[in-house]
Amino acid sequence: SLPTRTEVRRFTLAGQVVLVTGAAGGIGSATARRLTHAGARVVWADLDAERTREAAAEAVPDDEPLCLALDVTSPASCAAAVQATLDHHGRLDVVWANAGVSAFGPLATVDPDTWRQVVEVNLLGSYHVARAALPALVAHRGYLAFTASWASFAHSPGHSAYAASKAGIEALADGLRSELDHEGVRVGVFHPGWIDTRMVTEKQRTQPAFGVLLDSLPGPLGALTPVDELAEVLADAIARRAAKVVHPRVGWALHAARA
Numbered sequence: 053s054l055p056t057r058t059e060v061r062r063f064t065l066a067g068q069v070v071l072v073t074g075a076a077g078g079i080g081s082a083t084a085r086r087l088t089h090a091g092a093r094v095v096w097a098d099l100d101a102e103r104t105r106e107a108a109a110e111a112v113p114d115d116e117p118l119c120l121a122l123d124v125t126s127p128a129s130c131a132a133a134v135q136a137t138l139d140h141h142g143r144l145d146v147v148w149a150n151a152g153v154s155a156f157g158p159l160a161t162v163d164p165d166t167w168r169q170v171v172e173v174n175l176l177g178s179y180h181v182a183r184a185a186l187p188a189l190v191a192h193r194g195y196l197a198f199t200a201s202w203a204s205f206a207h208s209p210g211h212s213a214y215a216a217s218k219a220g221i222e223a224l225a226d227g228l229r230s231e232l233d234h235e236g237v238r239v240g241v242f243h244p245g246w247i248d249t250r251m252v253t254e255k256q257r258t259q260p261a262f263g264v265l266l267d268s269l270p271g272p273l274g275a276l277t278p279v280d281e282l283a284e285v286l287a288d289a290i291a292r293r294a295a296k297v298v299h300p301r302v303g304w305a306l307h308a309a310r311a
């Protein structure tokens with residue numbers, strides 16, 4: 053008989069080594085938790101190793117995963133994280149470049165250093181992670197995934213730096229997919245909607261204009277999605293090695309906007 057969906061998922065994730073960047077954050081930690089429960093050996097990587105260990109201990113108290121300090125803006129740090137993963141686990145099957153930062157405000161109010169930092173972490177950081185991981189992913193015919201955003205195609209005021217960095221990630225992913233297909237490496241890009249993590253709630257708290265923007269978005273796109281709802285979608289996408297995942301709430305809003 054055909055395997056059930058769950059069996060297929062177990063078959064694909066059990067024992068696989070998955071390196072997650074931005075793992076101490078809301079989306080990274082919630083998804084890493086699900087991946088762990090599905091049998092993956094998750095390597096948690098984020099700016100600060102201690103904070104990452106705390107996030108892992110909270111999310112997967114029964115596990116003792118490898119936790120790494122990683123700055124995605126540094127090629128040397130990315131190379132070290134990949135090497136540490138290989139030293140510890142002996143293989144690397146999935147890399148998810150998920151670390152990110154955002155800035156909010158009309159163009160004239162966002163200073164050049166902030167603009168540069170958003171592009172440097174989100175876009176160049178994704179590139180550095182991908183470049184460091186590629187030899188291992190080619191060796192293991194692995195999967196390379198990126199977190200873009202609804203903002204890479206549904207534009208809104210106050211988001212030029214973030215939208216530019218995320219549209220760049222989508223182009224990076226699509227370009228790499230065509231390059232890596234013949235190497236047996238699959239490439240995925242994820243587009244979450246508004247998710248209830250610190251990235252959004254901090255801005256809601258500190259920048260009133262940001263709350264107005266959220267309220268102005270249509271229907272389900274304007275509602276904050278609980279992070280666990282998205283984590284389920286993303287863990288499933290990683291198990292399937294999906295090429296493109298548009299969070300259902302974003303799909304709904306885009307459909308409504310075109311109708």
Ligand code: NAD
Binds near residue numbers: 078199244245250251
């Ligand atoms: P978050 O702020 O909770 O997590 C982001 C994590 O990235 C943090 O732990 C942070 O320390 C880490 N990080 C930042 N700079 C880094 C660097 N230089 N090196 C390594 N790690 C670094 O936010 P989140 O919502 O969990 O965001 C995760 C990803 O999802 C980001 O790429 C974000 O842009 C994207 N995203 C979020 C939303 C949302 O609404 N929350 C929507 C679409 C896309």
